[in-house]
Amino acid sequence: ITRIVCVANQKGGVAKTTTSVNLGAALAMRGHRVLVVDIDPQANATTGLGVDHRSLERSTYDLLLGDAKLPDVVRSASIENLFLAPSSLDLAGAEVELVGSMARERKLGEALRGVDGDYEMVFLDCPPSLGLLTVNALAAAHDLIVPVQCEYYALEGLGQLLGNAERVRRALNPELRVAGFLLTMYDARTKLSSQVADEVRSHFGELVFGTVIPRSVRLSEAPSFGEPVVTLDTASRGSIAYRLLAAEVETRYTLS
Amino acid sequence: ITRIVCVANQKGGVAKTTTSVNLGAALAMRGHRVLVVDIDPQANATTGLGVDHRSLERSTYDLLLGDAKLPDVVRSASIENLFLAPSSLDLAGAEVELVGSMARERKLGEALRGVDGDYEMVFLDCPPSLGLLTVNALAAAHDLIVPVQCEYYALEGLGQLLGNAERVRRALNPELRVAGFLLTMYDARTKLSSQVADEVRSHFGELVFGTVIPRSVRLSEAPSFGEPVVTLDTASRGSIAYRLLAAEVETRYTLS
Numbered sequence: 001i002t003r004i005v006c007v008a009n010q011k012g013g014v015a016k017t018t019t020s021v022n023l024g025a026a027l028a029m030r031g032h033r034v035l036v037v038d039i040d041p042q043a044n045a046t047t048g049l050g051v052d053h054r055s056l057e058r059s060t061y062d063l064l065l066g067d068a069k070l071p072d073v074v075r076s077a078s079i080e081n082l083f084l085a086p087s088s089l090d091l092a093g094a095e096v097e098l099v100g101s102m103a104r105e106r107k108l109g110e111a112l113r114g115v116d117g118d119y120e121m122v123f124l125d126c127p128p129s130l131g132l133l134t135v136n137a138l139a140a141a142h143d144l145i146v147p148v149q150c151e152y153y154a155l156e157g158l159g160q161l162l163g164n165a166e167r168v169r170r171a172l173n174p175e176l177r178v179a180g181f182l183l184t185m186y187d188a189r190t191k192l193s194s195q196v197a198d199e200v201r202s203h204f205g206e207l208v209f210g211t212v213i214p215r216s217v218r219l220s221e222a223p224s225f226g227e228p229v230v231t232l233d234t235a236s237r238g239s240i241a242y243r244l245l246a247a248e249v250e251t252r253y254t255l256s
Numbered sequence: 257i258t259r260i261v262c263v264a265n266q267k268g269g270v271a272k273t274t275t276s277v278n279l280g281a282a283l284a285m286r287g288h289r290v291l292v293v294d295i296d297p298q299a300n301a302t303t304g305l306g307v308d309h310r311s312l313e314r315s316t317y318d319l320l321l322g323d324a325k326l327p328d329v330v331r332s333a334s335i336e337n338l339f340l341a342p343s344s345l346d347l348a349g350a351e352v353e354l355v356g357s358m359a360r361e362r363k364l365g366e367a368l369r370g371v372d373g374d375y376e377m378v379f380l381d382c383p384p385s386l387g388l389l390t391v392n393a394l395a396a397a398h399d400l401i402v403p404v405q406c407e408y409y410a411l412e413g414l415g416q417l418l419g420n421a422e423r424v425r426r427a428l429n430p431e432l433r434v435a436g437f438l439l440t441m442y443d444a445r446t447k448l449s450s451q452v453a454d455e456v457r458s459h460f461g462e463l464v465f466g467t468v469i470p471r472s473v474r475l476s477e478a479p480s481f482g483e484p485v486v487t488l489d490t491a492s493r494g495s496i497a498y499r500l501l502a503a504e505v506e507t508r509y510t511l512s
């Protein structure tokens with residue numbers, strides 16, 4: 001069965017896109033069929049996988065408005081077993097356009113209904129907000145992975161995010177569970193990183209992934225090459241960390 | 257007359273809050289009366305100025321819903337001449353609550369109407385989105401300052417932001433002008449930073465502030481002390497940069 005994972009956190013710049021792209025790619029490299037769905041109007045995951053969001057016929061915007069089916073939108077990424085449903089700037093208008101429509105929170109879930117069996121895992125890369133696009137992702141997902149940047153401001157919003165996820169679980173999607181918290185941009189040279197990491201672990205214990213993603217310049221350079229770091233520079237610390245995370249996710253999900 | 261400056265960029269984590277807090281504080285230290293208005297539901301600027309957003313009677317949420325006047329919400333920050341209109345988590349509900357109301361984009365402008373003469377500058381710290389809260393800020397402001405993180409993904413959304421600002425200028429606020437682009441988290445050790453900086457300068461020329469904010473660990477540590485870095489550690493590179501920026505803004509605005 002297909003596992004749909006929502007990668008969300010309303011705090012900006014915490015590595016939602018970097019995680020969707022690199023964890024997705026690392027799992028594909030381990031032989032799993034993976035789909036990355038970009039539902040952020042900034043279309044960063046689309047760019048990070050080498051696709052020009054300006055030249056697209058169809059995108060997740062059409063998917064949400066019901067004007068296209070998933071197979072019309074999905075394209076293969078440059079890595080075997082990895083697929084992308086790209087976003088476009090139009091998506092910025094979707095929240096306002098959907099406000100008045102019936103079952104507005106279920107549009108993404110409807111569109112992904114046909115995905116079962118085609119992919120082992122689907123990652124939904126969310127924008128930095130708790131608006132209708134993220135609610136659609138929470139309503140469509142089995143799991144929520146929360147990237148947490150190892151910085152002070154990043155701690156503040158976690159309660160709000162979990163509260164919203166719980167509201168979605170009760171009202172729309174009883175299957176939704178918090179699958180894990182991923183510590184990102186960990187800088188071993190600073191006290192701040194270990195203080196934040198300790199705080200997250202003391203709150204969420206087992207739910208915190210053992211793999212921690214270090215701050216690594218190669219990770220921030222990779223998007224300019226349109227490639228995930230796991231293929232661009234296999235020896236970099238960022239690449240090693242995301243490949244370790246893929247192995248950990250495989251065990252947690254008992255993927256073969 | 258009071259100058260209202262909107263600090264916005266839908267890309268997350270680019271230093272909108274860090275700039276509102278530290279530029280505001282540095283100008284206050286130079287003797288200007290400054291108000292920071294936090295309209296992000298994450299309330300990071302509120303925390304960064306040492307205020308606990310959980311214990312507030314009134315916040316910018318009440319301001320936008322018309323349930324409070326500005327003087328009821330504003331409090332003094334720990335620095336002379338610096339004031340804060342704090343945010344709270346309730347603000348997350350404001351966008352949905354305002355969708356149906358008349359002149360929903362002008363709520364913040366209405367609330368700030370009485371500010372003239374009380375402050376020389378007002379900084380509006382926006383959330384990472386182009387939704388109703390940011391539109392309210394663009395509609396209320398004279399100027400837009402855009403923090404641009406020196407990373408690849410940060411370049412992508414600038415066209416979208418400027419397009420939205422232009423739409424607001426035409427439909428709601430003819431006074432709005434782009435006051436400047438601020439390069440942030442510049443890491444001199446990487447080619448990426450200088451490539452992004454060159455790209456931004458080649459597009460926007462004179463509009464790019466001469467002052468560049470370097471990546472500095474002290475800047476990310478300061479929020480955990482509830483203090484801007486410009487008072488916490490005056491010798492740090494982040495502090496020096498924001499004080500230089502304040503001097504540059506003073507000249508650009510011919511503040512005495």
Ligand SMILES: Nc1ncnc2c1ncn2[C@@H]1O[C@H](COP(=O)(O)OP(=O)(O)OP(=O)(O)O)[C@@H](O)[C@H]1O
Binds near residue numbers: 219407
């Ligand atoms: N471990 C890391 N080390 C260094 N840079 C990183 C790391 N992870 C992400 N980055 C960089 O930090 C920036 C923010 O990451 P990213 O865009 O993935 O976050 P996001 O949460 O998706 O942001 P948004 O909230 O705008 O969607 C990007 O420029 C990215 O390249």
Ligand SMILES: Nc1ncnc2c1ncn2[C@@H]1O[C@H](COP(=O)(O)OP(=O)(O)OP(=O)(O)O)[C@@H](O)[C@H]1O
Binds near residue numbers: 152271382469472
């Ligand atoms: N020059 C800098 N050097 C190092 N860290 C910085 C710098 N500027 C900001 N930071 C840190 O980077 C993170 C992102 O900055 P900040 O929260 O100000 O961005 P933002 O644009 O307001 O984010 P959001 O989109 O969530 O509102 C914070 O943890 C902050 O402390």
Ligand SMILES: [Mg+2]
Binds near residue numbers: 126
């Ligand atoms: Mg992103």
Ligand SMILES: [Mg+2]
Binds near residue numbers: 272273301
């Ligand atoms: Mg902020």
